[in-house]
Amino acid sequence: MLLQFSVNNFRSIKDTVTFNMNTATNKESDHSFQVRNTHLLNSAVIYGANASGKSNVLKAMAFMRLLVLNKLKITQSTDKLPHEPFRLSTETEQASSYFEMVFFLGNTKYRYGFEADSTTVYAEWLFSDESGKEARLFERDSEQKLNYVNKQKFKEGVGLKVPDNQLFIWKCDQNDGDISKKILQWFVRFNFIDGLESEDYLNFAITKMAESGTKAKLLKLVKTADLGIDDIAIGHKDVTNAATQQFMNNPAINQKLLHEVNNGASGWIESLQSRHKKFNAENQEIDTVLFELDEDESQGTQKFFALSVPILDTLENGGVLLIDELDASLHPLLTECFIKLFNNKDLNKHNAQLIFATHDIHLLSVAELFERDQIWFTEKNKYGSTTLYSLLEFRKNNKGKDVRATDNLEKHYLQGRFGAVPYIGML
Secondary structure: OEEEEEEEOEOOEOOOEEEEOEOOOOOOOOOEEEEOOEEEEOEEEEEEOOOOOHHHHHHHHHHHHHHHOOOOOOOOOOOOOOOOOOOOOOOOOOOOEEEEEEEEEOOEEEEEEEEEOOOOEEEEEEEEEOOOOEEEEEEEEOOOOEEEEOOOOOHHHOOOOOOOOOOHHHHHHHOOOHHHHHHHHHHHOEEEEEHHHHHHHHHHHHHHHOOOOHHHHHHHHHHHOOOOOOEEEEEEEEEOHHHHHHHOOOOOOOHHHHHHHHOOOOEEEEEEEEEEEEEOOOOOEEEEEEEEHHHHOOHHHHHHHHHHHHHHHHHHHOOEEEEEOOOOOOOHHHHHHHHHHHHOOOOOOOOOEEEEEOOOHHHHHOOOOOOHHHEEEEEEOOOOOEEEEEHHHHHHHOOOOOOOOOOOHHHHHHOOOOOOOOOOOOO
16 A cells, blocks of 8 residues: 655656655545554545646656566666656756655555666665564665665575666565565556556456456446446457558557458457447337447547456555546546545455546535545646645645635635646736
8 A cells, every 4th residue: 555655857857746645634534544553545636737747746656666567678787777857957857866655565664765867776775664663674875885685674685786777676576585576566556547548458358357256346337337338248359451450559459460460361359348228219128239349439438448447456456546637538427436436445445545637626526525635736836847735735835725624625726726727828
């Protein structure tokens, strides 16, 4: 479970910003759960003007996951690490970036982070807290020429060395380290979805539909959303030369099959289908009709399906789900439906967490959907750098402008009382 994330020198983020999922009251509610003596939020939302950097906060978390799991397969000493520094300052354009995550694995709290650029990991550290006091498991710092490993608590790292462009946590995992494996597995369950490109997850829905119980849960959610769909199924779609172009932009398609089709062979791909009731002139149900989800259903329905399975999977297995532009192509009530799933303790038995960015200010006026500590804002300063703050931080830093739980947050946000809105000048 995520407690806190900090980052600097990444895209539009120049100075260190910190996002946390700790409750302000430190009391359990419908929006939170308890781990040891800490109460964590089930969900949080980030608002901000276009280009203010709200997406970059989420992408920074996803970027850290990318590096920790070595998705780019850095194996050679000459391989380049991904690096996306803040480019609007001479101070940072050639500097390293900083990432740190604080999270719980069971009842143990870990703090893991690193500093790196495209060629070098300059620092990396891992601390654990089992009973209220941090223990340093390992720490490396090239500037201080430090290479420390705790021989009692982190035996898996003793004697291991890594090239300058690799993370020490990778080597520990390769050495069959118990703690490092658990940490990497935590990051596996830390996922990011771009709401503007969510159609790629329809293929994930097809895969998960084969698992016992997934179809029933998905269908129940679809019926709750009142999409007019009576049933869902996996079908097979013929792929011919005439239809090949239609699938060219779909990265989920089997590339071998596409090659065969382009060379005159026939074949098929699995597809997600929806079943609708059919009526006669007297409005009597006489049959059902199968729709191809990616061809016959609306963009909103496709988006709902694409997000539903990752959300249900996160609720089922626990973890953290990041969604940028959650509201894109979705009716506000459907967006609201997704958020409430994470606040439902009967459904969210594994304390899954949802963090998303949106422009849907309607959500601010929905009764009991958010506590004030769940609402975050981004805005850019005059130097083009993103700042991040919560609604509660705004309250503390603006004496005489206290934000009450009964305030009309949607109205006040539009009025610019919390910042994080675009300035529209005269044409």
